[in-house]
Amino acid sequence: MRSTVVVVTWRGRRHLTACLDAVAALNRPHRTLVVDNASDDGTAELIARHPSRPEVLRLRRNLGYAGGIAAALPRIGTPFVAWFNDDAAPEPGWLAALEDALDADRGAWAAASVLRTPDGAVQSAGVRLSGDGHGVDSVGGVPPVGGGGPAAGVE
Numbered sequence: 278m279r280s281t282v283v284v285v286t287w288r289g290r291r292h293l294t295a296c297l298d299a300v301a302a303l304n305r306p307h308r309t310l311v312v313d314n315a316s317d318d319g320t321a322e323l324i325a326r327h328p329s330r331p332e333v334l335r336l337r338r339n340l341g342y343a344g345g346i347a348a349a350l351p352r353i354g355t356p357f358v359a360w361f362n363d364d365a366a367p368e369p370g371w372l373a374a375l376e377d378a379l380d381a382d383r384g385a386w387a388a389a390s391v392l393r394t395p396d397g398a399v400q401s402a403g404v405r406l407s408g409d410g411h412g413v414d415s416v417g418g419v420p421p422v423g424g425g426g427p428a429a430g431v432e
Contacts, residue, residue: 278306280357280372284331285345287314289363290323299366301329305373308355310334312345365392 282300286293300309309331311324315338324333334349346360359375361367371390378388392401401414 278308279355279376280305280359281308281310281349281353281355282372283310283312283346283349283353283358283360284363285312285314285342285349285360286316286320286324286363287339287345288316288318288320290316290318290320292364293320293323294327295366296363297324297327297329297331299368300331302369303367303372304369305376307359307372308332310349310352312336312349314339314341314345 282303284293284296284300289296297309297311300307309329311331311333313320313324313333313335315336321333321335324331332352334352336345336348340348342362349360350358357376357379359372367390375388375390379385389403391399394400399416401416403415404412405415407413
């Protein structure tokens with residue numbers, strides 16, 4: 278097992294089951310860690326009942342997405358870490374593609390995914406800089422300067 282998949286949630290009960298089902302269906306062995314940002318909507322109970330039995334890091338307060346990832350990092354013991362929000366549902370080959378991309382280029386430290394809407398349209402192909410220097414989703418045309426959405430990195 279080379280990757281830990283981190284799912285960050287806050288009040289994600291509405292869509293977390295679909296996310297965890299998709300993570301459980303990944304075709305590459307992995308460890309699953311759910312970071313619960315102090316949800317108060319029944320999310321903790323849903324996670325505890327999910328058949329995949331993910332590991333859980335329950336935070337005392339909502340640290341946001343980046344704070345949730347930062348809280349998880351000391352608990353990662355695998356060479357790779359992959360992460361995304363609780364409203365994403367990766368395809369079965371998602372993790373294998375990220376691991377394979379990192380294996381193919383030993384100089385790479387990160388790989389990113391194309392994020393698609395349920396109807397298949399590209400929602401994000403990375404992050405580009407706007408004219409005033411803010412990061413915005415790149416959906417085509419302007420090359421991204423970094424990954425956005427679901428991604429993986431070398432620990």
